[in-house]
Amino acid sequence: xTDAETRVLAHIDGRRAASVEEIRxxxxxxxxxxxxxxxxxxxxxxxxxLTALGADxxxxxxxxxxxxxxxLVVDPAxxxxxxxxxxxxxxxxxxxxxxxxxFAADMVTDAQGRERLVGRGxxxxxGPLIGTLATLRAFTEAGVALPCNFRFLIEGEEEVGSPxxxxxxxxxxxxxxxCDAAFIPYFGTNGRGExxxxxxxxxxxxxxxxxxxxxxxGPARGDIHAANxxxxxxxxxxxxxxxxxxxDAQDRLVVDGLSDIVPPPASADLALIETAAxxxxxxxxxxxxxxxxxxxxxxxxxxxxxxxxxxTLNIDALQAGRIEEGExxxxxxxxxxxxxxxxxxxxxxxxxxxxGLIRAxxxxxxxxxxxxxxxxxxxxxRATLDEPVVAALIDACSVHAPDVRVLPIHAxxxxxxxxxxxxxxxxxxxxxxxxxxxxGPDEYILVDDVxxxxxxMASFFYRFAQRRQAASGKTxxxx
Amino acid sequence: xTDAETRVLAHIDGRRAASVEEIRxxxxxxxxxxxxxxxxxxxxxxxxxLTALGADxxxxxxxxxxxxxxxLVVDPAxxxxxxxxxxxxxxxxxxxxxxxxxFAADMVTDAQGRERLVGRGxxxxxGPLIGTLATLRAFTEAGVALPCNFRFLIEGEEEVGSPxxxxxxxxxxxxxxxCDAAFIPYFGTNGRGExxxxxxxxxxxxxxxxxxxxxxxGPARGDIHAANxxxxxxxxxxxxxxxxxxxDAQDRLVVDGLSDIVPPPASADLALIETAAxxxxxxxxxxxxxxxxxxxxxxxxxxxxxxxxxxTLNIDALQAGRIEEGExxxxxxxxxxxxxxxxxxxxxxxxxxxxGLIRAxxxxxxxxxxxxxxxxxxxxxRATLDEPVVAALIDACSVHAPDVRVLPIHAxxxxxxxxxxxxxxxxxxxxxxxxxxxxGPDEYILVDDVxxxxxxMASFFYRFAQRRQAASGKTxxxx
Numbered sequence: 001x002t003d004a005e006t007r008v009l010a011h012i013d014g015r016r017a018a019s020v021e022e023i024r025x026x027x028x029x030x031x032x033x034x035x036x037x038x039x040x041x042x043x044x045x046x047x048x049x050l051t052a053l054g055a056d057x058x059x060x061x062x063x064x065x066x067x068x069x070x071x072l073v074v075d076p077a078x079x080x081x082x083x084x085x086x087x088x089x090x091x092x093x094x095x096x097x098x099x100x101x102x103f104a105a106d107m108v109t110d111a112q113g114r115e116r117l118v119g120r121g122x123x124x125x126x127g128p129l130i131g132t133l134a135t136l137r138a139f140t141e142a143g144v145a146l147p148c149n150f151r152f153l154i155e156g157e158e159e160v161g162s163p164x165x166x167x168x169x170x171x172x173x174x175x176x177x178x179c180d181a182a183f184i185p186y187f188g189t190n191g192r193g194e195x196x197x198x199x200x201x202x203x204x205x206x207x208x209x210x211x212x213x214x215x216x217x218g219p220a221r222g223d224i225h226a227a228n229x230x231x232x233x234x235x236x237x238x239x240x241x242x243x244x245x246x247x248d249a250q251d252r253l254v255v256d257g258l259s260d261i262v263p264p265p266a267s268a269d270l271a272l273i274e275t276a277a278x279x280x281x282x283x284x285x286x287x288x289x290x291x292x293x294x295x296x297x298x299x300x301x302x303x304x305x306x307x308x309x310x311x312t313l314n315i316d317a318l319q320a321g322r323i324e325e326g327e328x329x330x331x332x333x334x335x336x337x338x339x340x341x342x343x344x345x346x347x348x349x350x351x352x353x354x355x356g357l358i359r360a361x362x363x364x365x366x367x368x369x370x371x372x373x374x375x376x377x378x379x380x381x382r383a384t385l386d387e388p389v390v391a392a393l394i395d396a397c398s399v400h401a402p403d404v405r406v407l408p409i410h411a412x413x414x415x416x417x418x419x420x421x422x423x424x425x426x427x428x429x430x431x432x433x434x435x436x437x438x439x440g441p442d443e444y445i446l447v448d449d450v451x452x453x454x455x456x457m458a459s460f461f462y463r464f465a466q467r468r469q470a471a472s473g474k475t476x477x478x479x
Numbered sequence: 480x481t482d483a484e485t486r487v488l489a490h491i492d493g494r495r496a497a498s499v500e501e502i503r504x505x506x507x508x509x510x511x512x513x514x515x516x517x518x519x520x521x522x523x524x525x526x527x528x529l530t531a532l533g534a535d536x537x538x539x540x541x542x543x544x545x546x547x548x549x550x551l552v553v554d555p556a557x558x559x560x561x562x563x564x565x566x567x568x569x570x571x572x573x574x575x576x577x578x579x580x581x582f583a584a585d586m587v588t589d590a591q592g593r594e595r596l597v598g599r600g601x602x603x604x605x606g607p608l609i610g611t612l613a614t615l616r617a618f619t620e621a622g623v624a625l626p627c628n629f630r631f632l633i634e635g636e637e638e639v640g641s642p643x644x645x646x647x648x649x650x651x652x653x654x655x656x657x658c659d660a661a662f663i664p665y666f667g668t669n670g671r672g673e674x675x676x677x678x679x680x681x682x683x684x685x686x687x688x689x690x691x692x693x694x695x696x697g698p699a700r701g702d703i704h705a706a707n708x709x710x711x712x713x714x715x716x717x718x719x720x721x722x723x724x725x726x727d728a729q730d731r732l733v734v735d736g737l738s739d740i741v742p743p744p745a746s747a748d749l750a751l752i753e754t755a756a757x758x759x760x761x762x763x764x765x766x767x768x769x770x771x772x773x774x775x776x777x778x779x780x781x782x783x784x785x786x787x788x789x790x791t792l793n794i795d796a797l798q799a800g801r802i803e804e805g806e807x808x809x810x811x812x813x814x815x816x817x818x819x820x821x822x823x824x825x826x827x828x829x830x831x832x833x834x835g836l837i838r839a840x841x842x843x844x845x846x847x848x849x850x851x852x853x854x855x856x857x858x859x860x861r862a863t864l865d866e867p868v869v870a871a872l873i874d875a876c877s878v879h880a881p882d883v884r885v886l887p888i889h890a891x892x893x894x895x896x897x898x899x900x901x902x903x904x905x906x907x908x909x910x911x912x913x914x915x916x917x918x919g920p921d922e923y924i925l926v927d928d929v930x931x932x933x934x935x936m937a938s939f940f941y942r943f944a945q946r947r948q949a950a951s952g953k954t955x956x957x958x
Contacts, residue, residue, distance in 0.1 A: 034803045090809045094801060097701025097814075160807055202706070206807070214771065221769040222576025222920035226821050227681070227890035229730070229793035230786040231764075231773050236794035236818075237722075237730040244723035249845070251708070251716040285710075290700040292693065294710050307709040314708035315715035317800030317808035318816060322573060324513045328639055328685070328854070329796035329819040330569045332918050335576075337797060339715075340808040342705050366728070375807070411706035439811050441701035 001399075004144045005462050011142035012135065012454045019134040019450050020117065024105035026126040027119035033088035033160045039065045042087050046154050049133050053140065055152065062164025065156035069172075072136075072150040079468040080149040081389075081461070082179035082425065085129040086158035089121035090439045097441030107447065116444040123435030127445040128185035128453070129154065131433075135457040147465035151179050161206055161376030162415045169418055180468050181389035182419040182427035185457060187435035187445050188397070191288040192281055195401040197394050197430045199272075200382035204413030205343040205351040206375035207313075207358075209243060211235035212336045216369035223321070223332040232333060236320040239337040242367040246313060246358065250295055252306070253313045253343075255354065256361045263348040265309050269408035273308060276407055277301035288436055308409045311349055316340045340375075344413055351377035380409070381416035387426040388467035395467075396460035400452050401432040412438065432456035480878075483623045484941050490621035491614065491933045498613040498929050499596065503584035505605040506598035512567035512639045518544045521566050525633050528612050532619065534631065541643025544635035548651075551615075551629040558947040559628040560868075560940070561658035561904065564608040565637035568600035569918045576920030586926065595923040602914030606924040607664035607932070608633065610912075614936040626944035630658050640685055640855030641894045648897055659947050660868035661898040661906035664936060666914035666924050667876070670767040671760055674880040676873050676909045678751075679861040683892030684822040684830040685854035686792075686837075688722060690714035691815045695848035698814040702800070705810040715799040718816040721846040725792060725837065729774055731785070732792045732822075734833070735840045742827040744788050748887035752787060755886055756780035767915055787888045790828055795819045819854075823892055830856035859888070860896035866905035867946035874946075875939035879931050880911040891917065911935035 012019070031042035043059055043066045050057035050070040057070030068087065073080075092102030100106040102120040110116050117127070139146050153176070157164050169176060189195040213219035217233035224232060248254045265273075280300035286292065297303050320337035321329050345351055355374060362370050383390050385406070397404045410429070419427040433453035437443035491498070510521035522538055522545045529536035529549040536549030547566065552559075571581035579585040581599040589595050596606070618625050632655070636643050648655060668674040692698035696712035703711060727733045744752075759779035765771065776782050799816035800808050824830055834853060841849050862869050864885070876883045889908070898906040912932035916922035 034805060034807055034809070090811075091801075091803060095702065159809075160805075204810070206810075217770070217772040217774065219769060219919075220771045223574065223918070224768055224770070225891060225918045226793040226795060227823065227892065228768055228786075229791045229823075230789060230890060231776075231782055232768060232770050233772075233774055234730050234794060236797055237726055240719050240722045240794070240797075241726070241728070241730075243716075243719045247716055247720070249720070251713050251720075289703055289707055289711060290698060291696070291703070291711050292699045293696040293712075295696065295712055297710075303710055307707075310709060312708045314705040314810070314812060315713060315719070315799060315816075316705060316810055317802050317813070318715055318719075318797045319802050320794060321796030321819070323796050323798050323817070323819060324570060326513060326639075328513055330513065330638075330918055331683070331685075331793070331795055331821045332569075333793060334796070337794075338802070340800070340802060342810045344706065344708075411709060412704060413706065439702070439704045439809055440698075 002462070005459065008139055008142050008144050008458045009455050011138045012451055012458060015138060015141065016451050019131065019454060020447055022134050023127055023130045023450065024117065026130045027105035027121055028103055030103045031088050031156065032091050033065060033157050034091045039088060039156050043068055043156050046087050050152055053133070053136050057152065060168065062155060062157050062168065067156065067164060067168050068152065068154040070152040074146045074149050078148045079180040079465055080151055081464060082151045082153060082176060082182040083132065084153045084182050084184050084419070086125050086156065087129060087154050088156040088159050090159050092120040095441055099442055115447040117447050118442050118444040120443055122445045123187055123443050124438040127187055127435055128431060131450055131453050132185045132457050135454040138454065138458065147462045162378070163376065165415060165418060169422055173423060176423045177425060179425055181387065181425055181464065183389060183393065184414065184427065184429045185431045186429055187433035187449065187453060188430040189401060189432055189434040189449065191434065191436065192284045193403055195397050195404045195432050196407055197397065197404065198407045198410040199384065199390070200347055200409040201380060201414045201416045202344040202346055202409060202411055203351055203379040203417065205345065205354070205377040207341050207343055207355065208373040208375055209239060209339040209341065210336065210371040210373055211239045211369060219333055219335040223335050226331040226333055229333055234333050236334055236337040238367065238370060239320070239339060242362055242370040243339055245365055246361065250297065253311055255357045256364065257357045258311065258354065261349055261353055262311065262346060272406055272408050273301060273304045276405065277304050280304065307411050308407065309346060311346055311354060312344045314342050316342055344411060345380055347380040347382045349380070351379055378415045379417050381420040383420065383427055388471050389426050389428040389464055392463035392467045393428040393430050393460050395463045396456050397430060397432050399459050400456045481941070484938065486621050487618055487623050487937045488934050490617045491930055491937060494617060494620065495930050498610065498933060499926055501613050502606055502609045502929065503596065505609045506584035506600055507582055509582045510567045510635065511570050512544060512636050513570045518567060518635050522547055522635050525566050529631055532612070532615050536631065539647065541634060541636050541647065546635065546643060546647050547631065547633040549631040553625045553628050557627045558659040558944055559630055560943060561630045561632060561655060561661040562611065563632045563661050563663050563898070565604050565635065566608060566633050567635040567638050569638050571599040574920055578921055594926040596926050597921050597923045599922055601924045602666055602922050603917040606666055606914055607910060610929055610932050611664045611936050614933040617933065617937065626941045640683070641857070642855060644894060644897060648901055652902060655902045656904060658904055660866070660904055660943065662868060662872065663893065663906065663908045664910045665908055666912040666928065666932060667909040668880060668911055668913040668928065670913065670915065671763045672882055674876050674883045674911050675886055676876065676883065677886045677889040678863065678869070679826055679888040680859060680893045680895045681823040681825055681888060681890055682830055682858035682896065684824065684833070684856040686820050686822055686834065687852040687854055688718060688818040688820065689815065689850040689852055690718045690848060698812055702811040702814050705812055708812055711812060713812050715813055715816040717846065717849060718818060721841055721849040722818055724844050725840065729776065732790055734836045735843065736836045737790065737833065740828055740832055741790065741825060751885055751887050752780060752783050755884065756783050759783065786890050787886065788825060790825055790833060791823045793821050795821055823890060824859055826859040826861045828859065830858055857894045858896050860899040862899065862906055867950050868905050868907040868943055871942035871946045872907040872909050872939050874942045875935050876909060876911050878938050879935045
């Protein structure tokens with residue numbers, strides 16, 4: 001470790017309180033892309049933070065909310081990292097289970113006596129986003145030069161499917177492709193203290209299944225009296241039966257032909273899963289998730305294979321009719337019934353291919369009138385162990401965390417294919433530090449993990465620069 | 480026809496405009512028992528109308544909203560009719576398909592050039608309720624004595640399952656049982672000009688199916704990230720699969736053992752269905768319902784048998800997760816999923832028996848964690864052709880309508896078992912006049928049918944008194 005790195009790490013220790021406070025301030029600024037609440041203010045705040053770092057930063061239009069872009073060039077001879085993150089969050093209003101207000105950034109002591117910073121976005125993704133910006137600030141404050149250049153791409157629409165990203169990437173492809181690698185910071189330490197590096201992400205496809213009465217049958221004009229259910233098709237029953245045909249008794253997607261298009265897993269991935277299965281702690285995993293029982297799928301290997309090697313379909317929302325105040329509903333055949341779902345696809349499986357199979361599967365069973373509406377889609381993506389950016393992140397985490405493990409994929413989706421496939425640069429995802437509760441109530445990060453997280457980022461920057469330069473002997477400007 | 484009856488019928492012709500206006504005023508007074516809107520005001524208005532008729536009338540407590548009760552004794556020597564009706568209506572707020580405001584009582588000319596009085600409750604049941612009160616008023620205005628006595632039982636909670644009726648009947652059983660018969664007025668003429676008298680009602684059971692994550696599996700504390708769907712049971716999928724197991728490809732209830740507890744249809748009922756099937760006009764029936772296609776069940780006999788001889792389960796509402804503004808939903812496994820349903824049972828099938836079969840059916844398929852919550856229930860009921868009250872109604876309708884037909888049952892439910900089974904008196908249900916759209920948008924009655932409806936009521940009162948007195952030779956007081 002160089003003297004410069006040592007000085008930066010010491011400075012990160014020294015600014016612990018300031019770093020935590022910076023994250024808390026960001027949580028207190030809601031930025032709910034689903035509703036628009038606070039998004040514009042958060043975008044401005046991130047841009048200002050970049051400007052304060054000395055970056056050339058600005059807001060550029062996304063679909064509905066701006067993308068924060070910027071560059072921070074230390075020395076054109078150094079390699080460049082593309083720092084991707086999101087500044088938007090999922091909604092929390094009306095969500096059951098919060099023990100503190102979701103945008104108060106309260107400190108809560110957990111059962112193990114650890115202090116949690118609780119709030120919407122703490123873990124996904126304001127902790128890592130603001131923690132990484134604080135890391136960059138630590139270099140400036142310590143008077144230490146950054147070991148690489150940065151390009152920033154911080155979007156505010158990730159939680160609604162990144163609708164503005166394609167146009168942005170298309171318009172900036174050359175500049176983005178000139179970066180050496182992308183990275184996405186993450187509090188990657190689980191509840192057992194294992195820091196997990198994942199080599200990819202599943203793809204995410206938002207699909208609405210919708211049945212409305214019409215020429216095929218059912219109420220054609222408006223809801224009709226329930227007594228006619230003996231004679232009139234019910235869109236709700238058709239939706240229920242169509243959905244039920246898509247899964248087995250373990251809720252696994254069993255669409256006709258799907259197994260034929262899922263590539264067989266790579267032996268390297270199976271080996272990573274086998275290693276993970278040997279260490280799998282079901283009790284701790286359940287506690288992390290907030291569940292009493294996992295599905296009864298057999299061995300730990302079976303569970304992890306299911307998680308990492310299969311395409312899944314989750315029901316995000318069901319809606320038909322109206323539940324009134326007082327918890328009753330009018331006795332009607334609702335004209336329309338809907339299910340909002342998210343389909344998660346593994347690498348090598350194109351979203352459109354699965355949608356085509358679902359369409360054919362439903363048609364084959366007489367559900368031609370069940371609409372399958374694509375709301376957004378991006379495919380899975382992969383990184384590999386031998387990329388400098390990946391190896392650097394694993395190295396850096398190993399310096400600051402006792403137990404670093406590698407898994408093939410993250411079942412949580414992120415549009416990393418934009419980097420690996422569209423822009424065509426490798427990426428790495430991870431970092432030291434524990435958090436949990438993404439999208440759910442009482443989302444948190446551990447307060448004591450803010451410093452280790454920042455240290456893992458600082459060390460990652462050094463290792464990336466070293467490995468990248470070693471790999472290419474590169475000295476010229478890229479980004 | 481007596482001179483007195485002729486004078487009353489002439490007076491009904493003369494007060495056409497006033498009668499229509501009285502119904503419009505009642506529609507303009509919302510009385511939505513689901514939300515409470517306007518219910519108290521409507522109750523007072525009905526009580527005042529009874530008082531103005533010379534009845535001894537008052538409000539007595541129901542479950543949440545009052546019951547209007549009263550007596551109108553003309554001569555203790557005459558038989559007594561128990562007039563049952565409802566003054567509450569289903570909600571209309573937010574319901575798609577209304578072409579006019581639901582509580583404006585607008586006049587709309589239909590495709591056949593007929594004037595419709597459109598509004599929530601026009602058909603179910605303010606048209607018949609207020610039309611019957613207007614009929615009684617016509618006797619007073621014409622200076623003609625009523626041919627029988629009346630007892631009034633007008634509830635304001637029928638559309639939420641009549642929760643206050645059991646206690647009321649229990650407290651007043653002797654007085655109610657002293658009535659000779661009950662009647663429920665109805666605009667019983669369909670779109671083809673056929674006036675239908677139904678000899679019974681299916682029973683209505685409101686059931687909620689509910690799945691919440693807990694010890695059995697699924698999110699135990701709050702919604703969790705959708706990526707975990709591979710490992711964690713989804714209450715929504717379990718609800719969908721459990722519901723789908725209850726019906727066949729025609730949405731028919733196929734609960735294990737159900738067919739064993741449904742009594743075989745009486746030959747008299749099969750004969751009535753056969754007659755109805757020969758006259759069944761599918762085109763007109765579809766138009767009445769507002770559907771383009773009926774279920775593909777085969778013959779008209781099959782359709783009508785399905786409607787009248789089977790138990791059905793309708794989905795009134797489905798709910799899981801939250802569909803946000805912008806029509807998206809957070810990518811979560813919702814902790815809770817619900818279906819609000821109405822189960823309609825035929826005579827001879829106890830609601831509890833079907834619920835028991837559903838419970839066992841779900842348990843047998845591993846759905847022990849799917850809760851089946853009984854919200855309210857009443858059984859089916861039957862009348863018979865040879866009761867004076869039924870024969871009198873058929874007679875009276877035949878005087879004022881060209882085409883009167885008899886069917887075994889109404890698939891729409893009403894708590895008539897309280898009369899036939901609990902109080903133990905016969906009842907009749909019907910009247911001349913066309914209306915449609917019960918519980919749905921653009922509910923209406925034909926304006927020109929208000930007078931024929933009232934005439935059928937007036938003639939019914941005469942014929943009931945004659946037949947009842949002939950049947951019993953009764954002269955003493957009953958009610």
